[in-house]
Amino acid sequence: MPERLTPDICVIGAGSGGLSVAAAAAAFGVPVVLIEKGKMGGECLNTGCVPSKSLIAAAKRARAIADAAAFGVATQPAEIDFAEVHRHVHGVIAAIAPNDSKERFNGLGVRVIGGAARFKDRNTVVVDATEIAARRFVVATGSSPELPPIAGLDRVPYLTNETVFDLTTRPEHLIVIGAGAIGLELAQAFRRLASEVTVLEAAEPLAREDKECAAIVLDALAREGIAIRSQVAVVRVEVAGAKVKVVLGDGGAAIEGSHLLIATGRKANTEGLALDAAGISCDRNGIVVNKGLKTSNRRVYAIGDVAGRGQFTHLANYHAGLVIRNALFRLPVKVNADLVPRVTFTDPELAHVGLTETEARSRGITIRVLRWPYHENDRAQSEGETAGHIKVVTDRRGKVLGATIVGAAAGELITTWTLAIDRGLNIRALAGMIVPYPTLAEIGKRAAITYFLPSVTSVWVRRIIPLLRRLG
Ligand SMILES: Cc1cc2nc3c(=O)[nH]c(=O)nc-3n(C[C@H](O)[C@H](O)[C@H](O)COP(=O)(O)OP(=O)(O)OC[C@H]3O[C@@H](n4cnc5c(N)ncnc54)[C@H](O)[C@@H]3O)c2cc1C
Numbered sequence: 001m002p003e004r005l006t007p008d009i010c011v012i013g014a015g016s017g018g019l020s021v022a023a024a025a026a027a028f029g030v031p032v033v034l035i036e037k038g039k040m041g042g043e044c045l046n047t048g049c050v051p052s053k054s055l056i057a058a059a060k061r062a063r064a065i066a067d068a069a070a071f072g073v074a075t076q077p078a079e080i081d082f083a084e085v086h087r088h089v090h091g092v093i094a095a096i097a098p099n100d101s102k103e104r105f106n107g108l109g110v111r112v113i114g115g116a117a118r119f120k121d122r123n124t125v126v127v128d129a130t131e132i133a134a135r136r137f138v139v140a141t142g143s144s145p146e147l148p149p150i151a152g153l154d155r156v157p158y159l160t161n162e163t164v165f166d167l168t169t170r171p172e173h174l175i176v177i178g179a180g181a182i183g184l185e186l187a188q189a190f191r192r193l194a195s196e197v198t199v200l201e202a203a204e205p206l207a208r209e210d211k212e213c214a215a216i217v218l219d220a221l222a223r224e225g226i227a228i229r230s231q232v233a234v235v236r237v238e239v240a241g242a243k244v245k246v247v248l249g250d251g252g253a254a255i256e257g258s259h260l261l262i263a264t265g266r267k268a269n270t271e272g273l274a275l276d277a278a279g280i281s282c283d284r285n286g287i288v289v290n291k292g293l294k295t296s297n298r299r300v301y302a303i304g305d306v307a308g309r310g311q312f313t314h315l316a317n318y319h320a321g322l323v324i325r326n327a328l329f330r331l332p333v334k335v336n337a338d339l340v341p342r343v344t345f346t347d348p349e350l351a352h353v354g355l356t357e358t359e360a361r362s363r364g365i366t367i368r369v370l371r372w373p374y375h376e377n378d379r380a381q382s383e384g385e386t387a388g389h390i391k392v393v394t395d396r397r398g399k400v401l402g403a404t405i406v407g408a409a410a411g412e413l414i415t416t417w418t419l420a421i422d423r424g425l426n427i428r429a430l431a432g433m434i435v436p437y438p439t440l441a442e443i444g445k446r447a448a449i450t451y452f453l454p455s456v457t458s459v460w461v462r463r464i465i466p467l468l469r470r471l472g
Contacts, residue, residue, distance in 0.1 A: 003130045005111070007031040009327065010125055010134035012117040012273070015042020017304030017316030018140035019100055024324045026109040033134065034105060035127050037116040041100035043142050043161075043305075044313045045093060051165040052185055054092040056345055058085045059192035063347070070384060080194045082170040089165055119278035122297055136299055136327045139280075139287060140316065141273065143266035143305035148177065151236040156244050158237075158260040161186075167259075171195045175246055175257035177234055179205035181344040183263035184221065188346050191226050198227045198255055200246065205230055206344065210356045213406040216388055217350050268306045283308070291334045292326055293319055301327065315340050338402075341418045343411035348388045351414035354402030354421045357393055366396045370427070372447035374407045379438035383408065390443045392417070398427040398451055409440050416444055427451045 009025045011018045014036035025032040039046045065078040098104060102112045115127040125132045145160035147153060159167075161182060174190045176183045179201035191197040199205070199221075205228055206214035218228060233249035237260065244260045268286030275281075281288045281296040285308030293301045301323045304316030318340065322333040341353035360367045370393075375386040388407025394400055403417035420430060430448035435441050 005033055005130060005132045006134070007033045007111065007132065008135045009033070009138065010132045010136070011035070011138045011140060012125065013042065013140035013142055013269075013304075013306075014040045014100070014105075014112070015140060015142050015304065015316065016044045016313040017142075017320050018042070018138065019105070020317050020320035021138050021140065021303070021323055022105060022110045023108055024320065025328065026105075028324075028328055029109075030328060031111075032109075033111045033113060033132050035113045035115065035117040035125070035132075037114070040102055040105075040112075041097060045096060045100055047162045047165060049313055050093055050096060051089045052161070052182070052189075053345060054089040055085065055165065055189045055193075056185060056347075058088055059189040060347065062192045062194070067384070080170060082193065083168045085193060086166075086168045116272055118272060118274040119280070120274075122278050123299065134299075136301065137278075138323055138327075139273065139295070139300060139302040139306055140304050140320075141269040141306045143268050143286070143311060145262060146265040146267040147262060148234070148264045150177075150234050152238050153262075156237045156239050156260060158244070158262050160262050164261055171257075171259035173198070173257040174259045174261055175200065175244065175255060176261045176263055177201075177246075178263035178265065179228060179230065180208075180263065180265070181206070181342075183261070184217070185345050186261060186263065187226050187228075188221055188224065191221075191224055196257075197225075198257065199229070200232050200234055200248070200255075201228070201230045202233055203231065206350070209344070209350060209352065210358070210391065210404045213350055213352075213389075213391065213404045216406045217344065217346050217348060220348055220387060221346065266305065266311055268308055270306065285309075292332070293323055293335065309335065309337065310340060310342075312340065312342060339418065339422050341414045343414065345411065348385075348407045349410035350404070350406045351410035352402070352404045353414050353418045354400070355393055356402055356404060357391070360393050360401055365401070367401065368394045368396065368398070368451060370394065370447045370450045372443045372450065374440070374443060376446065377438075377440060377443050379440050379442070380408065382438065385440075390447045392427070392444075392447050394427050394451065400425055400427055400430070403444075405443075407440070407443075413441055413444060416441065 009032045022034040173196040236247040287302035303319035325331045344350040373389040374380040385408035393402040400420040
């Protein structure tokens with residue numbers, strides 16, 4: 001006899017988005033069922049953000065040792081014990097896992113069910129012998145690596161983000177196909193951990209980013225010895241003894257490596273959900289949602305990666321917050337994509353929020369572009385982190401529209417600008433802010449002050465300044 005549950009909310013997928021909805025709903029005392037077919041915590045915890053940032057942290061230590069002589073600190077060359085690196089990465093996952101565990105969520109009052117969910121009809125989801133007829137459903141099933149149509153790929157061993165963090169020995173020569181954020185973050189981490197690394201990209205690396213800022217990252221990667229080849233088509237891959245051989249469409253020499261990593265994009269996890277049975281439409285990006293994240297079935301929301309509007313943990317969390325407001329409190333909600341920051345965690349980091357210069361111009365807005373370089377910042381000099389700059393886009397009146405930061409700690413520094421855009425702040429607020437000295441955050445204030453510089457060159461302002469001085 002199948003068990004039939006009738007919670008207020010049924011969440012499918014216990015990753016970043018699903019866990020946030022379930023925890024918040026339970027906190028408000030709402031009966032909630034959470035279904036997960038794999039590991040609790042989803043991609044971010046198990047095969048995404050957490051292991052990648054932990055690997056990057058290990059790589060950063062290796063790099064710091066290599067750079068220490070410039071600070072007058074003598075060190076031996078770093079020795080990489082890759083099995084220990086693996087242990088570190090999985091130690092971090094294990095340390096965080098209890099927060100996302102079934103036990104914790106049961107304790108919060110969430111009924112967690114293990115298994116693959118599928119819709120039976122517009123109002124019912126089935127997991128094995130359990131039927132869930134909820135008032136609202138939230139699909140938060142995430143995304144998976146998209147495999148490119150490369151001949152021979154099904155006959156060679158290859159890695160994706162789902163397997164690369166299981167390596168316990170260092171790849172001699174890692175070939176990465178795909179130069180987006182994931183491909184480049186991992187390329188740099190492995191290079192710093194002493195692998196030879198080649199990156200192949202069919203279009204342009206970091207294509208979505210401000211070109212001038214992306215160029216600074218790419219230059220840094222090249223100087224660390226990563227071979228990045230853009231505009232190359234991979235036509236075939238094959239096994240060559242113990243190696244993988246990649247044949248390119250440019251007729252040049254094939255590239256042989258010890259390991260192949262595919263990082264060419266993501267596809268929404270919609271398979272097996274029987275979305276048709278529930279009247280839920282999809283397109284090539286994932287589940288189609290309106291601005292309030294409702295699907296074509298008004299009872300069902302889709303959030304996070306599966307909703308096809310970007311792939312970030314903080315985006316999934318943002319979506320979760322909107323769904324809670326709408327589903328529980330019937331408040332009107334609307335996704336604002338301009339408020340979602342993104343960070344590529346290379347070194348230097350590349351962070352962005354709001355409109356890029358190109359986007360603002362293409363919307364026909366008259367803009368001002370303000371900049372400040374890291375090398376003019378005292379703290380950056382002390383730390384030897386002088387590469388990069390901030391670039392701020394405002395409208396004519398100084399309203400902050402966007403910011404891109406390329407340089408050390410850019411991912412931390414972008415938060416001020418995210419708040420500025422969210423609150424509709426004028427650049428005056430940023431220029432007047434007291435920023436502790438010496439911090440990298442001063443670059444933002446200095447860029448903001450440059451907004452007022454043209455007026456200092458104006459003849460009227462130059463005439464009036466001595467007068468003001470005399471008046472005290
Ligand atoms: C290498 C890498 C690095 C990344 N780094 C960052 C970063 O630094 N910062 C950042 O913001 N983002 C990062 N991301 C992206 C981030 O991991 C995702 O955007 C985020 O995990 C998406 O959350 P989600 O809730 O949409 O899906 P997920 O976290 O993927 O969770 C979906 C869950 O649904 C489950 N599921 C799927 N189908 C079913 C079904 N039918 N029934 C039951 N359960 C199901 C899955 O098993 C999974 O656990 C990274 C991604 C990768 C691959």
